[in-house]
Amino acid sequence: MINYPDIINAAWKGYDPSRMIQTIEDISPMVSTNRVYKVTFTDEDFIIAKLSTFGKYEHFKEDHRIIHSLSNNLLYPFENLLAKSLLKNNRVYTYRHRKGKIDAWVIFYNPSRVMQRMPRRLQEGHIRNFGRQIGKFHLACSRIRNVLPKSGKTLRTDINTLLEQLDANEKKFGNKAQGELIRHHCELFLKNRLKCSAGSFEIIPVFIDWNIGNFSVIDNFELFSRWDYDWFRMSSRMLDFYFFSRVVSDAGDRTVFSYLIDTMMEDRFLLFLSEYHKINPFIADEIRFLREVYRFFILNYVIKNGNYFFSEQYAKKLHAEALDIYLPSVDSKFDPEKIIDHLGIRS
Numbered sequence: 001m002i003n004y005p006d007i008i009n010a011a012w013k014g015y016d017p018s019r020m021i022q023t024i025e026d027i028s029p030m031v032s033t034n035r036v037y038k039v040t041f042t043d044e045d046f047i048i049a050k051l052s053t054f055g056k057y058e059h060f061k062e063d064h065r066i067i068h069s070l071s072n073n074l075l076y077p078f079e080n081l082l083a084k085s086l087l088k089n090n091r092v093y094t095y096r097h098r099k100g101k102i103d104a105w106v107i108f109y110n111p112s113r114v115m116q117r118m119p120r121r122l123q124e125g126h127i128r129n130f131g132r133q134i135g136k137f138h139l140a141c142s143r144i145r146n147v148l149p150k151s152g153k154t155l156r157t158d159i160n161t162l163l164e165q166l167d168a169n170e171k172k173f174g175n176k177a178q179g180e181l182i183r184h185h186c187e188l189f190l191k192n193r194l195k196c197s198a199g200s201f202e203i204i205p206v207f208i209d210w211n212i213g214n215f216s217v218i219d220n221f222e223l224f225s226r227w228d229y230d231w232f233r234m235s236s237r238m239l240d241f242y243f244f245s246r247v248v249s250d251a252g253d254r255t256v257f258s259y260l261i262d263t264m265m266e267d268r269f270l271l272f273l274s275e276y277h278k279i280n281p282f283i284a285d286e287i288r289f290l291r292e293v294y295r296f297f298i299l300n301y302v303i304k305n306g307n308y309f310f311s312e313q314y315a316k317k318l319h320a321e322a323l324d325i326y327l328p329s330v331d332s333k334f335d336p337e338k339i340i341d342h343l344g345i346r347s
Contacts, residue, residue, distance in 0.1 A: 135279030
């Protein structure tokens with residue numbers, strides 16, 4: 001058992017022992033293994049603490065350095081969009097706790113102001129506005145990409161890590177046939193990534209997990225605040241789009257969820273892409289790469305890291321669905337040419 005409040009207390013003492021903590025309240029959504037706390041001081045001020053055991057500490061630290069630089073360099077109207085990490089000696093403060101088998105790390109944020117949450121099911125006007133807004137946000141990220149710190153994570157290295165894990169302990173992922181299925185899709189991803197010329201795509205900051213619980217908007221659906229950076233990375237903008245398809249889907253936001261590919265073929269997603277394309281145009285190979293974006297998401301975040309990131313209940317459910325439903329549907333249920341034709345892109 002991990003005593004999370006004790007780790008939070010130790011992290012704060014390393015930051016500023018002169019301010020006394022009064023209460024530490026767990027406000028985690030309980031979908032992932034990460035924990036979120038409201039830390040209230042004796043003077044009634046409060047901050048937010050994020051505790052993670054998912055991934056690698058080095059990546060956690062690197063990601064938040066990039067996010068801090070991003071938040072400082074984004075211009076109007078996105079200059080206050082991101083939650084601000086607390087700094088010490090002009091650097092993002094992170095704390096690492098290592099004891100026995102426990103390896104956990106903590107970061108502190110100023111609380112984000114939250115305006116309106118997106119409706120669980122969007123209307124056509126909402127989808128149009130949201131598509132234009134995301135097009136503008138990606139453009140803003142693109143304009144400052146060259147001044148951000150470099151990242152060591154790549155799609156190729158993540159998939160190669162999964163292949164190495166399969167070779168080392170295939171039983172960890174299922175039976176022999178299931179291991180071969182995963183290996184087959186890893187190899188398809190690596191091959192199709194080259195086929196789509198993904199290595200030439202522009203690299204920008206992407207947050208990937210755009211669940212409606214992770215951001216707020218104002219009246220005209222302009223982005224107001226964005227938090228929760230669990231899957232942040234520097235990569236192609238296309239990595240964000242599977243979750244956009246879920247935001248605008250006919251089913252809308254659900255408490256019990258699965259990761260079906262079907263949302264990327266809905267007319268509602270085509271409408272979203274059309275509005276985005278007017279602001280920030282796609283090329284044909286980026287649309288073709290959407291299939292690989294989905295494949296990568298299932299392989300990396302559900303199969304490779306699911307047991308570490310999702311709570312046990314969701315990890316088992318999603319892993320089983322990945323093998324039985326998600327991966328078998330990748331090449332049969334998604335047709336990028338339909339989207340390319342709809343958007344009028346010349347191949």
